[in-house]
Amino acid sequence: MCVVTDEHPGIDLSRPNAARIYDYMLGGSHNFAVDRAAGEAMLARFPDAALAGHANRAFLGRAVELCCELGISQFLDLGSGIPTAGNVHDIARRHLPDARVAxxxxxxxxxxxxxxxxxDQVGVTITRADLRDPDQVLSADGVRGLLDFEAPVAVLAVAALHYVAPDDDLPAVVGRYREVMAPGSALVISHGSDDVxxxxxxxxxxxLAEVMATSATPAYLRSRARLHEALxxxxxxDPGLVDIRRWRTHSELPxxxxxGAVGLVSARRRR
Incomplete structure (x- = not known):
């Protein structure tokens, strides 16, 4: 993969971006000088920030594996970020070779x-769209042309929903996706919170949220109760809505x- 340079027209290089900072934290090469500077400043204040990024990636992997165990072979990855190790299609296709990922x-x-x-990947697409606009996402060619929502689909919103502003009504956004999800579908989320x-x-x-407030992608923390409303x-x-380091694994780290949580759509729940 090529290294990103600072000569990309149409991209705001005056402020760092969460996806590119995250890529830098994970050791990726798809970031700009402004993102690397922000990442280094963040690591200087929060040395464990990179470890938390890896913990979130590990949570994503365990959640995708669970979805595969449940027989779900279709994935809609919202706020998928920059390609890095452990992409959803890589994980899913180790278990289900014909898995499709949008x-x-x-x-x-x-x-x-x-x-x-x-x-060169068949059955995998990428769409530029705003997850806060479910109708735009669901009507996009790369989504509706690949995924069959009459069958179970795993909707992934991992380290993505805390960039949805309070005014955007997170339960309503999530609820719109839920409306089109067939019984047996799953929602996977992870979300930052100071209610711990x-x-x-x-x-x-x-x-961390204060640092991100100066970026192009500010993060908004939500309480555990607010996250339950969105779910x-x-x-x-099991084990419900818990810290990502406690979700179906054991860690000695704080x-x-x-x-993080995984929720399923049952027949009685679908509208």
Whole structure:
């Protein structure tokens, strides 16, 4: 894969972007100088930030594997970010070789590099769209032309929904996706929060949100109760809504202050 340079027309290089900072944190090459500077500043204040990024990626992997175990072979990855190790189609196809994946992101660098990486992949698409506009996402050729919503689909919103502003009504956004999800479908989310038992982790997350407030992609923290509101209509699989380091794994490391959950659509829940 090529390294991103600073000569990309139409991309705002005056402010860092969450997807590109995340790519830098994971050791990727699809980022600009402004993103690397922001990443280094973040690591100087929060040395464990990169570990939290890897924990989120590991959570994504476990959640995709669970979906495959449940027989779900279709994935809609919202806010998919920049291609890096452990892409959804790589994980899913280790279990289900014919798995289909529709990636969606609004960030132009993420979309451009996804197109390059996925050029030879059959049954995998990338669409530039805003996850806050479900109708735009669901009507896009790369989504409706690939996924059959009459059959189970896993909708992934991992480290994505905390970029949805409070005014955008997160339960309504999630609810629109739920309306089209067939019984047996799954929703996978992870979301930053300062509503956690560990005061140090809560303070850490608030400081991270303050740093991101100066970027092109500010993050908004939500309480555990607010996240449960967004998950209304889904049956949460064990262990429910918990820190991503406690979701179906054991870790000696402290909590990340990022909640994760997988919810299923049952026949009685679908509208």
């Amino acid at each position: 990636y969606v992101d609004i960030e132009p660098v993420a979309v451009a590099h996804s197109r390059a990486v996925l050029a 038992a560990d005061p140090a982790a809560a303070a850490h997350m608030r400081e 209304a209509g889904f049956d949460l699989v 909590d990340t202050a990022v909640y």
